[in-house]
Amino acid sequence: xxxxxxxxxxxxxxxxxxxxxxxxxxxxxxxxxxxxxxxxxxxxxxxxxxxxxxxxxxxxxxxxxxxxxxxxxxxxxxxxxxxxxxxxxxxxxxxxxxxxxxxxxxxxxxxxxxxxxxxxxxxxxxxxxxxxxxxxxxxxxxxxxxxxxxxxxxxxxxxxxxxxxxxxxxxxxxxxxxxxxxxxxxxxxxxxxxxxxxxxxxxxxxxxxxxxxxxxxxxxxxxxxxxxxxxxxxxxxxxxxxxxxxxxxxxxxxxxxxxxxxxxxxxxxxxxxxxxxxxxxxxxxxxxxxxxxxxxxxxxxxxxxxxxxxxxxxxxxxxxxxxxxxxxxxxxxxxxxxxxxxxxxxxxxxxxxxxxxxxxxxxxxxxxxxxxxxxxxxxxxxxxxxxxxxxxxxxxxxxxxxxxxxxxxxxxxxxxxxxxxxxxxxxxxxxxxxxxxxxxxxxxxxxxxxxxxxxxxxxxxxxxxxxxxxxxxxxxxxxxxxxxxxxxxxxxxxxxxxxxxxxxxxxxxxxxxxxxxxx
Numbered sequence: 001x002x003x004x005x006x007x008x009x010x011x012x013x014x015x016x017x018x019x020x021x022x023x024x025x026x027x028x029x030x031x032x033x034x035x036x037x038x039x040x041x042x043x044x045x046x047x048x049x050x051x052x053x054x055x056x057x058x059x060x061x062x063x064x065x066x067x068x069x070x071x072x073x074x075x076x077x078x079x080x081x082x083x084x085x086x087x088x089x090x091x092x093x094x095x096x097x098x099x100x101x102x103x104x105x106x107x108x109x110x111x112x113x114x115x116x117x118x119x120x121x122x123x124x125x126x127x128x129x130x131x132x133x134x135x136x137x138x139x140x141x142x143x144x145x146x147x148x149x150x151x152x153x154x155x156x157x158x159x160x161x162x163x164x165x166x167x168x169x170x171x172x173x174x175x176x177x178x179x180x181x182x183x184x185x186x187x188x189x190x191x192x193x194x195x196x197x198x199x200x201x202x203x204x205x206x207x208x209x210x211x212x213x214x215x216x217x218x219x220x221x222x223x224x225x226x227x228x229x230x231x232x233x234x235x236x237x238x239x240x241x242x243x244x245x246x247x248x249x250x251x252x253x254x255x256x257x258x259x260x261x262x263x264x265x266x267x268x269x270x271x272x273x274x275x276x277x278x279x280x281x282x283x284x285x286x287x288x289x290x291x292x293x294x295x296x297x298x299x300x301x302x303x304x305x306x307x308x309x310x311x312x313x314x315x316x317x318x319x320x321x322x323x324x325x326x327x328x329x330x331x332x333x334x335x336x337x338x339x340x341x342x343x344x345x346x347x348x349x350x351x352x353x354x355x356x357x358x359x360x361x362x363x364x365x366x367x368x369x370x371x372x373x374x375x376x377x378x379x380x381x382x383x384x385x386x387x388x389x390x391x392x393x394x395x396x397x398x399x400x401x402x403x404x405x406x407x408x409x410x411x412x413x414x415x416x417x418x419x420x421x422x423x424x425x426x427x428x429x430x431x432x433x434x435x436x437x438x439x440x441x442x443x444x445x446x447x448x449x450x451x452x453x454x455x456x457x458x459x460x461x462x463x464x465x466x467x468x469x470x471x472x473x474x475x476x477x478x479x480x481x482x483x484x485x486x487x488x489x490x491x492x493x494x495x496x497x498x499x500x501x502x503x504x505x506x507x508x509x510x511x512x513x514x515x516x517x518x519x
Contacts, residue, residue, distance in 0.1 A: 011311045014180075018309030019317025021183040022065055022300050025341055026052075026322055027218065027333055028203055029068070029300070032133075035210045036073040037292055038080040039088070042326075044068045046223045047291035049323045051282040055296070056315025059278030060108075060271030061259040063310045065300035065318060066282065068292055070133070071250050071384050076292060079243045087240055089228040093287035094244035099252055099280030108272030111256040117364075117371040118391035120354050122257055123298075124372070125379025125387060127353035130299050132380070134345050137338045140201070141209055157200050158339050165189050165343025180307030182344050189340040203341075204334035218330040222323075223289040247283075250385045251295035255279050257388065258296040265305055302348045367398045400430035407431045407455075409438045418447040418481075424454045429461035436465055441472040448473060453484040463489060 026048050034044025048067035055066040080088050102108065138158060139147040150158060168185035193200055208216045230236050259270040275296075283293040304314050325333045361369050371391055378387035407425035414420055427435050439448075450469075457463065466482070466489070473480040482489075 012313060014308035015311045015313035016317050017180050017183055018304050018307035019314040020321050021180050021186070021307050021344075022304050022309070022314070022318040023321035023325065024183070024186055024333065024336060025303055025344055026065075026067055026300060026318065027325065027336075028206055028338065028341055029297070030322075031207055031210065031218075033068040033070050033073040034292065036070060037068075037076040037088070039076075039085050039292055041207060041211065041216075041218070042220050043085070043290060043292045045218070045220065045322065045326055046289060047286050047294045049319050049326075050223070050286050050289060050291050051279075051294040052315055052319035052322070054282035054285055055275075055278045056312050056319060057278075058274070058281055060273065060275030061262055061296075062270075062312045063266065063301070063305055063314055064255075064259060064262055064270070064275075064296050065304050065315055066255065066279065066294055066296045067300065068294040069251075069254065069297055070129075071254055072247055072294060073292070074383060075243060075246050075250065079240075083239060086229045087236070088292065089287045089290065090230045090236065091240040091243040091247060092283050092291075092293035093228060094240055095247040095251065095293065096280040096283030096285075096287065098244060098248035099283060100277050101280075102248070102252060103273045103276030103278075103280060106273045108252075108256060108274075108276045111253075111260060111272055114257065114260075114388060114392060115368075115371070115395045117368040118375050118388060118395060119257065119260065120357060120360075121372045121375025121391055122379060122384065122388060123261060123352055123354055124357060125376040126298050126384070127349045128376065128380050130345055130352070131349045134342045134349075137201070137206070137342050154200065157198060158342075161189055161193070161198075161200060161337055161339030162343040162346065164192075165340050166347055169344065169347045177308070182303055182307050182347070185343060186336060186340045189343070190336050193337045194335060198337075201338045202334060203336050203338065206338055207334075218326060218334055220326045220330070222327070223291065225288055226290060228287055246385075247293065248280075250383070251279055251283070251293075252276055253385050253388050254298070255296035257384075258298045258301055261298065262301060262305060266310065298352065299345060299348050302352055303344060306348075306351055367402075371395050371398070400428070403428075404430035404434060407434050407438075413445070414449075416447070417445060418449050419444050420449045420451060422451045422454060426456045426458050427452075427462040427465065428458040432461050432465035435462075436469060439469060439472070441469075441476050441478070444473075444478065446478050447481070448478060449481045449483060451483045457486065457489050 027045070030044040030048040031041045032044075034041045034047075037044070051066045051068070055064070056062075059066070076088055076091075079091060136147070138150055138155065140150055140154075142148050149155065165185045168188060169181045172181040172184055192198070193202075204217065207218060208214055230240075255275055256272050259272060259275055263269050279295055285291075286293040300318075304318070309315075357372060360372065371394055374394060375387045375391040378390050403426060407423070407427065409424065410422040412420055421438065423435075423438075425431065457466070466485075470480050
């Protein structure tokens with residue numbers, strides 16, 4: 001399952017340069033998410049390195065970039081504040097175990113039940129979140145420590161450098177694709193700022209502003225092995241288990257949805273179950289090397305794909321380059337202007353947002369467009385996991401409501417004088433009320449036949465409805481015959497007993513989605 005990645009010759013250059021671009025953009029995000037989680041910046045940088053490396057080798061989606069993410073950091077902050085960082089490492093270990101289990105039990109396939117409108121809403125919501133996150137780079141703390149917009153001269157310079165970065169990324173591919181346009185933009189803008197000695201904020205300024213330490217630096221050492229220092233007791237498990245479950249769920253949802261987006265972009269297909277295992281292995285490793293854990297990053301993945309990164313080498317290069325920066329080249333990374341990285345992320349936003357959404361308002365059913373808007377808004381206001389759950393539930397309820405109206409019956413009196421009802425449409429929890437309204441137990445003749453040949457009895461609510469129907473006819477002293485009903489349904493019709501005649505020979509064999517037979 002975990003074959004060592006094979007690198008095709010034609011993609012080595014693109015993957016290597018794209019990985020380097022991603023590494024440069026990873027630094028401020030990893031630092032920012034570390035502060036969101038309430039941990040040291042190195043804990044976030046180590047997570048970006050470890051998660052990025054392990055998922056690139058063992059994960060299920062070549063070209064997808066993983067690292068410390070904001071969605072998981074938001075969950076971590078309360079645990080760190082209440083119990084300390086060691087309990088975070090223990091929770092990340094448990095989350096990793098749950099993710100590996102999800103992969104081994106092949107639960108990754110359930111990402112397929114996420115409807116396309118939810119996917120569009122997810123992408124649009126994340127694009128807006130990425131955009132809003134970049135606006136913080138246009139602010140700086142005042143003398144009271146409150147964030148305010150930059151002074152006019154600094155703001156104009158910042159906007160100019162952002163525009164220059166975006167222009168290079170947009171126009172350079174029209175002249176050459178020898179190097180990724182994002183990397184060329186970062187290098188060009190950095191050289192311009194250093195060469196002209198322009199007064200604009202850099203990566204190290206961002207680090208020091210976030211930490212409040214004027215001597216803060218990105219220079220670090222290799223992460224060291226250490227088992228989380230927490231008591232191995234039931235009380236500890238009770239503390240970390242809720243956080244572990246949430247972290248595992250958010251990590252898998254964000255990773256598998258990002259995998260699906262990249263599948264569509266690259267016209268290829270990743271392995272969802274393998275990705276679950278790769279993410280779990282990465283988080284388990286993070287927990288014993290003092291890192292905060294993480295999952296797939298759609299923004300960095302988009303940078304990678306748009307820069308030409310398609311293979312596993314791109315993620316490996318990004319992770320190793322990040323470690324190289326920490327160990328040997330922190331001073332070079334610290335001088336990169338934030339404007340250059342903001343420009344790169346703005347281009348990611350433009351490329352990520354599904355601009356066709358505005359046209360879909362008149363082309364798709366209103367309920368699908370409502371789901372797109374709903375998921376987008378919930379993603380921005382809360383987080384990805386809640387947005388996806390809400391989107392799937394609302395989509396399912398709308399589906400049930402629509403199909404509940406599609407049940408009807410053809411009726412006629414046969415040669416024997418019996419009334420026949422031929423049911424069309426599924427009988428399930430959403431349609432049982434309409435199903436029961438079809439029949440006239442009081443006005444029907446003494447012998448009634450219900451034919452399910454063009455219908456499907458799909459859940460236990462439908463079984464209960466059939467039993468209710470049988471009781472209505474029994475109360476009128478009439479006989480009800482059920483034809484083309486599955487064996488499963490017959491077993492569950494215990495209330496009707498011998499009062500209901502079922503045509504066994506014509507009955508098909510199909511299963512009913514109910515837990516009653518499981519026992």
